[in-house]
Amino acid sequence: MTDSLISSAYSQALEVIAAVEPRIAEATRQELADQRSSLKLIASENYASPAVLMTMGTWFSDKYAEGTVGHRFYAGCQNVDTVETLAAEHARELFGAPYAYVQPHSGIDANLVAFWSILANKVESPYLARMQAKNVNELSEADWETLRHEFGNQRLLGMSLDAGGHLTHGFRPNISGKMFHQQQYGTDPETGLLDYGAVAAKAREFKPLVLVAGYSAYPRRVNFAKMREIADEVGAVLMVDMAHFAGLVAGKVFTGEEDPVPYAHLTTTTTHKSLRGPRGGMVLAQEEFAADVDRGCPMVLGGPLSHVMAAKAVAFAEARQPSFQTYAQKVADNAKSLAEGFLTRGANLVTGGTDNHLVLLDVSSFGLTGRQAESALLDAGVVTNRNSVPADPNGAWYTSGVRLGTPALTTRGFGHEEFDTVAELIVDVLSNTEAGTTKAGGPSKASYVLGDGVADRVTKQSAEMLDKHPLYPGLVLS
Numbered sequence: 001m002t003d004s005l006i007s008s009a010y011s012q013a014l015e016v017i018a019a020v021e022p023r024i025a026e027a028t029r030q031e032l033a034d035q036r037s038s039l040k041l042i043a044s045e046n047y048a049s050p051a052v053l054m055t056m057g058t059w060f061s062d063k064y065a066e067g068t069v070g071h072r073f074y075a076g077c078q079n080v081d082t083v084e085t086l087a088a089e090h091a092r093e094l095f096g097a098p099y100a101y102v103q104p105h106s107g108i109d110a111n112l113v114a115f116w117s118i119l120a121n122k123v124e125s126p127y128l129a130r131m132q133a134k135n136v137n138e139l140s141e142a143d144w145e146t147l148r149h150e151f152g153n154q155r156l157l158g159m160s161l162d163a164g165g166h167l168t169h170g171f172r173p174n175i176s177g178k179m180f181h182q183q184q185y186g187t188d189p190e191t192g193l194l195d196y197g198a199v200a201a202k203a204r205e206f207k208p209l210v211l212v213a214g215y216s217a218y219p220r221r222v223n224f225a226k227m228r229e230i231a232d233e234v235g236a237v238l239m240v241d242m243a244h245f246a247g248l249v250a251g252k253v254f255t256g257e258e259d260p261v262p263y264a265h266l267t268t269t270t271t272h273k274s275l276r277g278p279r280g281g282m283v284l285a286q287e288e289f290a291a292d293v294d295r296g297c298p299m300v301l302g303g304p305l306s307h308v309m310a311a312k313a314v315a316f317a318e319a320r321q322p323s324f325q326t327y328a329q330k331v332a333d334n335a336k337s338l339a340e341g342f343l344t345r346g347a348n349l350v351t352g353g354t355d356n357h358l359v360l361l362d363v364s365s366f367g368l369t370g371r372q373a374e375s376a377l378l379d380a381g382v383v384t385n386r387n388s389v390p391a392d393p394n395g396a397w398y399t400s401g402v403r404l405g406t407p408a409l410t411t412r413g414f415g416h417e418e419f420d421t422v423a424e425l426i427v428d429v430l431s432n433t434e435a436g437t438t439k440a441g442g443p444s445k446a447s448y449v450l451g452d453g454v455a456d457r458v459t460k461q462s463a464e465m466l467d468k469h470p471l472y473p474g475l476v477l478s
Contacts (some may be wrong), residue, residue: 003474006050011478013057031478036471039422039462041380043244043358043405044216047412047471049103049318052311056278060307066297069122083310090316095261097284101293102312103304104281107243107270110144111168112300113283114266115179117211117292118237119154120299144178156180157208157236161396162186162388164218164360166241180210192351192390193220200230207234214241215259217387217403219339219354224264225257231265239263243281245356247274247407250319250326265289274331274407276299276324277315280308327410331357334406337416341423350389350401356403362389366430370399372448376433377402379450380458382426398445413469421465425458 018025035047066073066082072080084102091100104110142325156176159165163186167174170182185202188195203211211231213222224240231238240260245268248254249261260269267284271277285293297304332355339353342361349358363373370386377384387403394400404426406419414422432454436447 003476005461005476006472007476007478009050009054010475014477032472032475037463037466039425039466040408041382041384041404043385043403043407043420044270044273045405046272046274048272048276048278048311048315048405050310050359050472050475052278052318054317055311055314056307058103058307058310060310061305063306064303065306066303068294068297080306080309081137083306083313084304085314086314087309087313090313090320091282091284094316094320095267095284097261097267098287099285099290099293101283101285101296102280102309103296103301104268104283105301105305105308106279107241107281109301110243110268110270110281110283111176111239111241112269113293113296114239114285115156115176115210116299117266117283117285117289117296118239119179120292120295121289122154122209122237131306134236141178152200154180154210155206155208156182156210156212157206158182158184158210158212159218160186161186161413162392163192163390165212166216166243169212169214169241174249174297183208187218187390189391194218194222196223196226196230197430199227200233203230203234208236210239211236212241213237213264214243214245216244217358217360217401219335219349219356219358219360221254221355222260223257223422224260229265235264238263240267241269242267243270244273244358246270247276247319247324248328248332248357250275251325251331253325253328253332266293268462271312271315273331274328274405275307275319276327276407276411277319278311279311283314330415332339333405334410334414334416334419335359337419338404338406338423341420342427345423345427347423347427357407358403359385361402361404361426362400363402363430364389364400366433367435368430368433369394369435369445370447371397371446372433372435373402373430375446376448376450377426377429380425380429380455381462382422382429382458384403394445409469412466412471414465418465418469421461425461429454429458466475 014025064074065077069081087102088100158169168176171177182408183206185199213227228238271280283293335354339359348362348365374386384402386399387401388399389401392400432451434449436444438444
C-alpha cells in the first residue's frame with residue numbers, strides 16, 4: 001500500500017466525518033498529532049497498521065451476528081462467518097492452539113468467557129442458567145454470595161495486584177472477585193520474583209478450582225510448565241492471561257516452557273498491546289473446553305463486533321509474517337536497554353530488571369508517588385502509567401511505581417540508543433520534580449513541582465528522536 005493511497009484514504013474519510021461533526025474530525029486529527037509528538041511508553045498500548053485500522057471502518061459494523069459460525073440467530077451472516085473463520089484460523093496457526101474464540105470485545109470479556117466456561121464444564125448447578133439469564137448489574141453482593149455457595153463456593157487463586165497481577169485475576173471489587181471465593185499469591189518480598197514453591201504451597205492449602213497465571217505488571221517471564229504442574233497437583237484448571245505478552249508468544253520470543261498455550265487449559269488475551277492488532281479479546285482453549293467457550297454468546301457476550309473480528313484476522317495475518325518475529329525480539333531487547341539505562345543512572349527497578357516487554361520503576365527513591373511521577377512525565381511529553389509495586393505503601397491509586405513498556409516505540413523504530421536516552425530523560429524529569437503540599441501544608445501524594453525549564457528541555461530532546469522515527473511515515477492529512 002503506497003503512502004499516497006493511505007494519505008488519500010484518511011484525508012477523504014476525515015472530510016466525510018467533518019461534514020457531519022467537524023469536532024470529531026478535528027479531535028481525530030489532534031489525536032494523531034499528539035501520538036506523533038509524544039514518547040508513548042504505556043505497556044498496554046501500541047500502533048496498529050493502516051490495514052488493521054481501515055478494516056475496522058467498514059459496513060461489517062452494521063451487522064448483528066449472535067451465535068457461532070454456521071449457527072447464527074440472525075439471517076444473512078455468511079460474510080461474517082467468513083471473517084470469523086479466517087480470524088480463528090489465523091489465531092490457531094499463529095499460537096499453535098487447538099481452538100480459538102475471537103468474539104470477545106476485550107480482555108475482561110475474554111476472561112469472563114473463560115471463567116464461565118470453567119464453571120459450566122466443571123460444576124453442575126441449576127443456578128448457572130439463572131446467572132446466564134440475568135443482567136450481572138442486577139445482582140447484589142448477597143446474590144453473588146448465594147451463587148458462590150450454590151456453585152460449591154468455587155475457588156480461584158491468582159496473582160495479587162501489587163505483585164503484578166490484573167484486577168480480573170480475583171481482585172475483590174472486580175467481577176472475578178465476586179464470582180469466586182478467591183485468594184492471591186504474591187512474589188518473593190526480597191527479589192520481587194515468583195516463588196513457585198510458595199505458589200504450590202498456597203495452592204495445596206487453598207485447593208482452587210482455577211489457578212490464574214499471567215500478569216500486567218510483572219517484568220519477568222513465567223515458567224508455565226511449573227504452573228501446570230501446580231494446577232495438576234491440586235486438580236485445578238490452569239488459565240493463563242497473556243494479554244500483555246501475547247506478541248512475544250506470537251513472535252516466538254517466548255517458547256518452550258515460557259509459551260503458555262501448550263500448558264494452559266485456557267489462554268486469554270487482548271489483541272492489541274504487544275500483538276499490535278485492534279482493541280479486542282480472544283480465548284484459546286484445549287479441546288476439553290472448546291464447546292463451553294463456543295457458548296461465550298449468549299453466556300457472557302452479545303453480538304460480536306464483526307468489523308473488529310475482521311481487523312483481528314488482518315492483524316493475525318500480519319503477525320504470521322517473519323517480520324513480526326523480528327519486531328517481537330526487538331521489543332524484548334529494547335526493554336533490556338531501557339532497564340539498563342535506568343540502572344546505570346541509579347534508578348530502582350522492581351526485580352532489578354526485565355525479561356519481557358515492560359519495566360516497573362519504583363519512584364519512591366525520587367521522593368515521589370507514582371501519580372506525581374506520571375503527571376510530571378506527561379508535562380514533558382512522556383506518556384506512562386502509574387502502577388503499584390509489591391507491598392505498595394501508597395495503595396493502588398497513588399502507587400509507588402511507574403510502568404513502562406517498549407512495544408509502541410519499537411513499532412516506530414526505536415532501538416538501543418534511543419531507549420537509553422529515554423531512560424536518561426525520565427530520570428532527568430523525576431530528579432527535578434518535588435512532591436507538593438496539601439492546602440493544610442502537609443505532604444501531598446498528588447501535587448508536584450516540576451523544575452523550571454525541565455519540560456521544555458525534555459520535550460525538545462524527545463522531538464529529535466521522534467522526528468527520526470515518524471509515526472505512520474508518509475501519512476499526510478490534507
